[in-house]
Structures are given as C-alpha cells and as structure tokens.
Amino acid sequence: MAGVKRDTGEEIGGYTVLDTLGRGGSGAVYRVRDGAGNDAALKLVDARHDEVAARRLEREVHALQSLRHPAVPRILDAELEGDETFVVFEYIPGVSLWQHVQDHGPIVGEALADFADRTASALEAVHAAGVVHRDVTPSNIMISPEGPVLIDFGLSHQEHDERLTRDGLVSGTAGYVAPEVIDGAEPGPIADRWSWAASVAYALTGAAPFGSGTGAISRTLSADVSIPDAPGADALRAALGRDIGARPSPREVVSALRGATTVLPRSSEQLAPTAVAPGLAATSVMPADGSWNLASADPSATLTATPGSPVSSEDLRLSGDSADWDVRDAGDGEDDHEGDTAPATGEVPLERAPRHPIMTLAWMLAIAASAALAPFVAAAALVLVAVVVRAVQRRAFGLHVARQRRGERRGDAALYTLGLPWHLLRSLGETLPAAAVAIAAGGGVTALCWWIVGEEWLAPASAETETWGHAGALAVGAVVMAGVLWWGPWMEMTREGGRRVASALAPTRGVAVAWTLVGLAALGVVVLAVYLDAPPWWWPAPELLV
Structure with missing residues (x-):
C-alpha cells in the first residue's frame, strides 16, 4: 500500500490529490485537480509490486478508450509505464447506486425504468466494443446528476483477451455473479446482463436479490431469487434464472418495467418472457437531453424492504478441487461476509494474500506426518490451525471494511486485534x-x-512391517484430514486465512524457501523417529494402545 497511498495536497503526475475515493491492496482511486483547475478521478496502481494490477489497469485504459457513451466515464490521461502507473478519467460526481438506495430507499416507477434503460444502453455499448465488464454491481454504478454511470472496469477484459486473474482466481461479487460463471463458464456478455438484472433488482427492492455471504452463491445456483411483486418483477426473476435461453434481454426487462411486457412462468420453477403486447413500444428510451430524475418516482409507491449493504472489491474465496473462485461479497456488514470485501464508490479491494503453495504443502505434510508419533495431538493441531487462520482472515476483513467505511484511523489495527x-x-x-x-x-x-x-x-508380517505400516496408516489418515480441512465444505475463508498467515510468515521468496526447508526437516524428523522404532503416543487416549 505504500506505493499507492497519497495524502491530500500531494501530486501524482502533475495532478493534485484532493480526496481519496477508494483504496485497496494494490491500487487507489483519488479525486484530483489538474493544472487548469478541472477535477478528475485518478486510479493509481502499485505496478512495481503487483504485475496483475498493472496489467488490469492497462486493460481498463484500452477498454474505455474504445467506448463513447454518456453512461461510461471517458479516459482523460494515462501513464502506463514508470514508477507511477495511473489512469485519469472523467470525474463522476455523486454516490454509488448502493449508497443512493441506502440513503433514499428503492427506486420505483418510471425512474427505475429510466435507470435500467440507461445502464442497459451503457452495457450494450461496452459489449459492442468487444469488452466484458465482469463486475456489474450496485457499487460499480454511480448515480450522477445526469443519470447512472457504469464505472470500474478494473476487472474488464476484451473478449479475445487472455483471462487475467491471480493464480486462476475468477473475480466477481457474490450475489452478482451469474450461475454459469460460478459453474466454470468464461465470463461474457450474457453473464454481464445477468449481473445487470441483479443490480436492477437491488435498485427495485433495496436488498440484494440473492442475499449476502456464502448463502448468496447457493441461492444463485438454485435460482432462489427474492423479488417482491411489482411492475417488471416477473421479467427480473426470469432474467435471473439459470436457463440462459429463458432469460429476457435487458431491453425486454426495461419494457416490462414500463408496463409494456408480460412475463409468464414456463413452469412452477422457471420463468420466460413472452412477446411484447401488441400496440406497445418494446423499449422506451431516455429523453434526448439525457435528463434523468429520481424525484419523478411516486413516493407512495416506494417498496419497503430491509436494505442490504453490498460491498465491493476482492475476495470471498470459494474453491473446489479443480479451481479457485475469487468472488466478492455483497452483504450487510462484517458478520455476514465469508470473504474480504468492502464498500466504496471506487475500486477498493482488500489485498489478496500471495500464495506459497509449496511452503504450505510442506508444513501441512509435516503436521499430518506427526500423526505417526502422536495421532490425537496431530489431529487437534490441524483443527487448531484451521481455526486460527480463519480468525486471522476475519480480523483482516473486519479491519478493511471499517477503514473503507470511515477511513483509516490510528488504533484501528490494535482495536481489531483485541477482537481476535x-x-x-x-x-x-x-x-x-x-x-x-x-x-x-x-x-x-x-x-x-x-x-x-x-x-x-x-x-508379510514382521516387526518392521508393522511399525512402518501403522505409522503410514496414521500419517495417511492425517493427510486426508488435512485435505478436508483445507478443501472441504465451508472452508473458503480458512484457505484464504492460511494464505494470509503464510504470507505474513514469508514476506519474501527467500523466507518462504527457508520455511519450506524447515517443514521438510520436520517431516524428516518424523521419518527418522519412525525408523528408530519410536512408538505412537496415544495421549489423551492411552487406552487405545494396541
């Protein structure tokens, strides 16, 4: 963070910092002023320490330079080489859709249709340029005086681009990631449109349509969407279904929000759009002057709902045996999160912990192998380690959320450490x-x-065979136990916590190599003890001695 942290009054490439709009592990977004007195937004990336972030910034520049749309910010300047790697883009005054709904309640009536129309148009322009946004969420839609603006292309990629992730991670926001992407499909325009529908549903209800935390993932996969009855609700439910072929297009959803389309259920489980009613326009468009006024909504029609608190950036990690998922959470506070995200109007990811797979594996095998000498102690140690690293991740996430919501304060780290x-x-x-x-x-x-x-x-039976065989049985069982604790159900946060602890213990490659050698040495000590015929220590259950 030292590479991207700037205080008010400092200069970045000739731009004076006025305020911090958002900050994350490898980048920060500032409101700046140029020499002519014009305000702009500047995204600064620590390219020297995060090559992935630098490449994402370059991708963002190329993506936005090819777009010309009133609901997409314009690139004003960029510096993609040198010590200070940044991009300067049009400053969008206002707040995020998430913050707007928190402050003013859901958007209803014609104002909601106008909001959906303008954002759908922006997304169409994005896709026409061959760009996939990949993170359309309430936190990445700004509500400006001229209308909603789609922001934060830090995760975007052109359709022909190589996927840009860290160690195979796929980025997105829990509750706003299309089910086919969770299943392993490549993010594309169809997934963007699903995320757009989820964001419109949030604007309509004031709550995330699939809830928050890890539960949002399972509800997304089961199409368990929560949208109360309202004009256009059926179309939104259909657009958020699992069946891609049954989803109405964004334009059909906008038409339904204006009352021009009826969506009927195909079955008790699935919805699909019908044709536009005769004599009614399929889509209504924004006024020619681009005016957009939330005040036009009928206050009496406001829906009541318990507002969620979507937060955006990186790391609810959901992993399987073959792939890791970096899925950003959208919950209502620290306690609802199963990852490490934070709310903001800019890019504010919690820095992902670097991975040390060889070092982690070496120590996992060392602890598991110690079961050959003390099986119950080794099992307890594996569980204890899992609990501790998970708590470390919870502490890191809670501190990050607090700092993004109210800024960095002296004593925050100590306060959250006391909460361990x-x-x-x-x-x-x-x-x-x-x-x-x-x-x-x-x-x-x-x-x-x-x-x-x-x-x-x-x-054949012998003392040597029995010694090595029983030691191997205990060690193999402990390895299986360790694997389940690492890759098993509900252990996404534990994995990330383990990576965070490993990163803290090994800040450099050399230290990681040293820790790996120590782990292998510990493994060698266990093997030597078995070779010397050391009997297993069955405490605290000595009666299990065979």
Missing part, C-alpha cells in the same frame, strides 16, 4: 462441521490402512 478472541470463537463454531467431516474421513482411512497392514496385503 471473538473471531476465534466464531471461527471455532464455523470450523466444527468441516472438522467433524475431516475427522470421520481421516479416521476411516486410518482404520482401512491399519486393517490392510494387519491382513498382510502389502507385506
């Missing part, structure tokens, strides 16, 4: 289900391997 006991307690409760599964899986594998050794399937 609460994070530990909560992490313990969240880890117990996965720990139960891990213990069952590891115990089952250990019992199976122990039985195979006893039945002499691998080698």
